[in-house]
Amino acid sequence: MTKQKLLLLDGNSLAYRAFFALPLLTNDSGIHTNATYGFTTMLQKIIGEENPTQMLVAFDAGKTTFRHESFGEYKGGRQKTPPELSEQFPYIRKLIDAYNIKRYELEMYEADDIIGTLAKQAAGQGIEVIVVSGDKDLTQLATEDVTVYITRKGITDIEKYTPAHIEEKYGLTPEQIIDMKGLMGDQSDNIPGVPGVGEKTAIKLLKEHGTIEKLYEAMDSLKASKMKEKLVDNEEMAHLSKKLATIHTDAPLTISLDDLAYAGPDEEALLNVWQELGFKSLIEKSDFEAVETEQAELVFENVQAITGDMLKETMAIHLELENEHYHSCNALGLALSDGERTVYTAIDNVVDNADLKAWLQDETKKKYIVDSKATQAMLHRLGIELKGVEFDLLLASYILKPSISGDDVATLAKEFGYQDVQSNEAIYGKGAKWFVPGADHVAEHVSRKAVAVWNLQPLLEQKLKENEQFELYKELELPLAHILGKMESEGITVNIDTLRQMGDDLKAKLEVMEATIYELAGEKFNINSPKQLGVILFDKLGLPVIKKTKTGYSTAADVLEKLQSEHDIVKHILEYRTLAKLQSTYIEGLIKEVHKEDLKVHTRFQQALTSTGRLSSTNPNLQNIPIRLEEGRKIRKAFVPSKKDWILFAADYSQIELRVLAHMCGDDALVEAFQQGMDIHTRTAMDVFNLENPDEVTSLMRRTAKAVNFGIVYGISDYGLSQSLDITRKEAAIFIENYLQSFPGVKNYMDTSIEEAKKAGFVTTILNRRRYLPDITSSNFNLRSFAERTAMNTPIQGSAADIIKKAMIDMNARLEHEGLQTKLLLQVHDELIFEAPKEEIEILERIVPEVMENAIKLSVPLKVEFSYGATWYDAK
DNA sequence: AGATTGCTA
């Protein structure tokens, strides 16, 4: 039998060490993970290196210990444990349990004493003992059989204290460590020691006299000195301090060495905890990754045809797709489940099945789905118009936990404690390794998804109701998904010839500019490489360095603008950049996205992604088509109606975010300004610059006021405002100060929002959308400040998002009600873009503003402006 | 895969 080896860990000390050694990390669900992560890596390393046969992690029990009886101030004056660390202790315990390591704490005793007692017992039985802690006091336990590992700097860097090492380092024996501490005291434990005696003096005295007791016995023979006086005056304290510093090796433990056997972790439990904490790198590195969580057996049928008897009044369905590009990819198969019976069929059996098609199109047959929009769009391509969506797991999860990233059923399900479904990656692999496994594997995987959706529906609806978010989900997001699906499937027509023509012009211009830039630089280089460009500008041409990035010189536009007067090349680079951006992103990029079949682009609106409730748009992103500069704005000429004699009609909310702010903060001056229909930036300028008359506001003042207004919405700092206006910080601070004095209600709103976030842990929008802000109480300035700004910004941005979403639903209903041909095509945060036959323009001019302005009633009016034209460019 | 840059509301 191999020699036994016992590892004794000081849980509290190591957790503290890990916490302070690592930056405040946060995982997806907002839990801090630096201590848990550091603790885990330390465990991994030490177990891997030492291969212990027994293990124990000792913790301090309560607040008071036997040491407090002899010295009330013991450990007094200690900083309270930071909440970011306290919240991690439960997870550390979970981790230890998952490792199958014994945990132990004992009333009235500290972890040190538990460790000391067990170390002594084990050494007595000839067991090799290793003690691990971040606290050097423990080194007093070192013997021939006991080695003490103390963490250095980080958490995995370790210094090994044997008696020999202690002798070498201090010239003392391990027992003398106690005397040393008795003399020098310990600030962290509030042990006083002898004032004026530090490490050097203590060591010197102990080398000479051996122990504190012998030192005092020999006191009379010492020559008079300041030092001697101090020692004599504090004799009692010295003895007490030594007593406090002594680790007890005879604590009345209720466990024995036999309870400490260690035989490796419970891999499944450990994976679960790691998953919960988001330790993706550890999960990937672990050699037990292949061990998938044991899944409950699933009964399902892989059938050739879905028959009428399988189609119930209410069912979960899952249409499995190859990937997320549901406007172009293939579908693999369809599973249906009513909780009792689960059937799957390959996609080829779906299209021609009249019963199934009728059932899918039947409004009265209720469907539970994950990502109903994707399902609707894919089925639409197969000639099936999905109706009767009753539940959408993706949207429900998003409302409950906006921070979840990913739309994989397994990810969503796990968030709500459901394990019996595997990740897409586990089934298909990813990247170059992606492939579709055998039909039976797919059938089971897809069936499991349908069953998961079925099982999660009641739980999520209940949670939504508990949060008073059911209405937001059911009346806003769910119907919106249907509308967005229609918009995406409809698509918007792109005139490729227009783009090609623009691309050719750009190409010619870019070639000329390239030549000019090479000429001015004196050599050829890759202008698109910030690194190479940096070398040219700052090394070769010697331009002053204004800003640096992590990796080198910054060559961003705001930097280059400041360098324009320094060298001719700069303005050419700026111009080159502008055109190159248009060429690659908006000409070439857009052309790639045009579907050949209908000459349209079909974006995907991500409805469960942003933390504020906004939509986002991908493949292509149609929410960032250029408009500010004329050169870029011309791209919009390529967006045209799908039919002859139709037009594009665009309607946007004017200053919706400021109006929302006015509504939410109720500031009299701001509310009044909007109620009177004033130009809000002019009004702000009058307040910021202390003017009586609107005529006194210059265009520069208005521009400044506009920047202040934007800043206010984002939770500005003087620095930020100074950057955006290119003014000094002081000037910026004065503007903000003046603003907040003129609109005290806004100031109050900011403070209240932060207060609310601290109290409830989240902020809310008009329609009760939530954003959780765990960092609001962080001790890390940056994290906390960011959370504070988002506490102010999210209700504003999110409520504006609520309003336009509601407007989309109302608009859809109104178009249907009026029996119009007009189609909603795009949403760009505060604007809606329609295509319409010319004959309907007049009606739209009337109903679009009406519907949008009345989507949600605020205490200030909402204002909508509109325009239309033959292309998106002309709708201005 | 991450960093840099630049486009939108």
Next chain:
DNA sequence: AAATTTAGCAATCTA
């Protein structure tokens, strides 16, 4: 003592 304005997506370069 240091950083400093919200929310996104995509192209390109570099390691």
